[in-house]
Amino acid sequence: MLLLDIKNLTIELETPDGLIRAVDRVNLSLKEGETRGLVGESGSGKSLVAKAIVGVLNRRWHVHADRFNWLGQDLLRISSEQRRQIIGRDIAMIYQEPSRSLDPTAEIGEQLEEAIPSHLLESRWWQRPFERKKRAIALLHKVGIRDHQNVMQSYPFQLSEGVCQKIMIAMAIAKNPKLLIADEPTTALESTTQAQLFRLLASFNQLKGMAVLLISHELESVARYTQNLSVLYCGQLVESGDTASLLQQPLHPYTDALIKSVPEFQPELAPKSPLYALHGSIPTLQHLPIGCRLGPRCPNARKECVKTPQQERLQNHFFSCHFPLLGKGDK
Template sequence: MRLLDIRNLNIELKTNDETIKAVESANFSMKMGEVSGLIGESGSGKSLIAKALVGVLNNRWNVTADRLHFMGEDLNRMTEQKRRKIISSNIAIVYQEPRRCLDPTADIFSQMEESLPEYEFKGWFNANKVHRLKRCINLLHKVGIKDHNAVFNSYPHMLSEGVCQKIMIAMAIAKEPKLLIADEPTTALESSTSLQVIKLLKSLNQLKDMAMIFITHNLSSITSWADSINVMYCGQLIESGPTNKVLSSPKHPYTKALFDSEPDFQDHEYNIRKKLYTLKGTIPTLQHLPIGCRLGPRCPNAQKACVTMPEQVKLKGQYFRCHHPLIGDSK
């Protein structure tokens, strides 16, 4: 049984003048315990998919899907109350900019207490209080924060971004979810703190068998430990498949361009002053998308057929949308 199975997901933004398609015909699936990387440039729709899954988009957004299954249950065909119960118990999300996500008017201990599942605490008041304290201390120790007393009595503005991110992860894993969504968890962090957060997420996946969707635009932070990779461009999932296959033989020109734009510091002949590879042109806005293939105006392989929208194709375990896919190994 698949943990998550999404088919033909569409997310539209309703404005006064028009309806803008932010995510179009996205297909996404993953197994229990799998780490799946969701990669793409800012504004490609990565975070929208995560927010649509947990149901935090407001009424301006219209979310539809042919299939939205989680642990074998169709989230589309159940009451809002039941859906929220399943999501709150089994899915957790860690947002970027953690300090803005925490309540600035409450201390950290109060906020961590609220994240604890109620079913764990039964009995008389003092025993309940001691149990909650021990549970919060244990959660902070799990994410690498040893001085829990100083953190408990602090407010978000008194702590660094790195500590706040670890606190967010601690709150997210309090209910031991089946799926953890990490939305750009290392964007605002220093390199050393970023490595600590990634190491922490790896250990949660390995020790707790916690499935993970890691959303990022930084390839190096995910390609070494993700089981699968999904690449987004202008609201479309343009390529997905097992990490080793996508890395060694990308089928979509945009995927290859992403990999080629990364500096290879392991190459002894690499010139630090060498200009990095970039695609010509700029990303179109969602209000002015090109006809046919989204990458068409920038694609080095574009031909006449690209004026029509490519369908999703499967080839040797990889899914992609391209009329003229790359054939053979890229390395």
């Protein structure tokens, strides 16, 4: 069953000099039980897409789409109250920097109990405080926190980033969402904690059938735990498809550059050899290139690249490039 279906998502920022198109006609879909990775450099628009889905962008951002459906209902064409009810019931999001997302003035136990929806409680009203606490403890155990008594009585600043991230995950899964969006869930965490959190998200997907949208700039980690992959560059969707197929045969130069920059994907690379990298850096919103935004950095760029490429399809592999790594005769 198709949960999320977005076509030609455009997000524009209102500035004194006019509107700046930060996200340019992005397509994204998620099926029930699917794990999809959304990868790209910092500043590529990944978090903007996630925030547009949950509707937390402020009024300076203008969101448009040909289709923005959740379970067949267009979220952009219903009232804000209806949208809040749908998002609150079906979608949960884990934000970057968990210690900043938690309330610094409330104990963890209070915040976690508050995240448990009333409709999930089965006991009578006078027994509900005890049931909430019991469920909160069970959620902490699910995310790998055993010392629940100490954690529930602590404030966010008294805990490590890794523990706070686990608490954010516990709060997100408290309502049994159909879709969990994890926005850079392992930022600033040590590698062992990162691997543990990725395994945790994968287990919820397998055991609960929860769809997961995993957002990160770390291609290596995302590829290991996702079925499908979408690659963003500077607000444009450059390639998407099955993770294994995309890693084996990338069609877009940017995806190819990301793969070549990861040592794990280059087993034939000699020790101490320099990793592949594109020249230059991602442009700022104030100086976006016309046409294909990778053009100024692309090794295959030609004069045709001043026009925005249309999305093309090769079986279940989508890409937007005038000169893909496979010739036109191969399509």
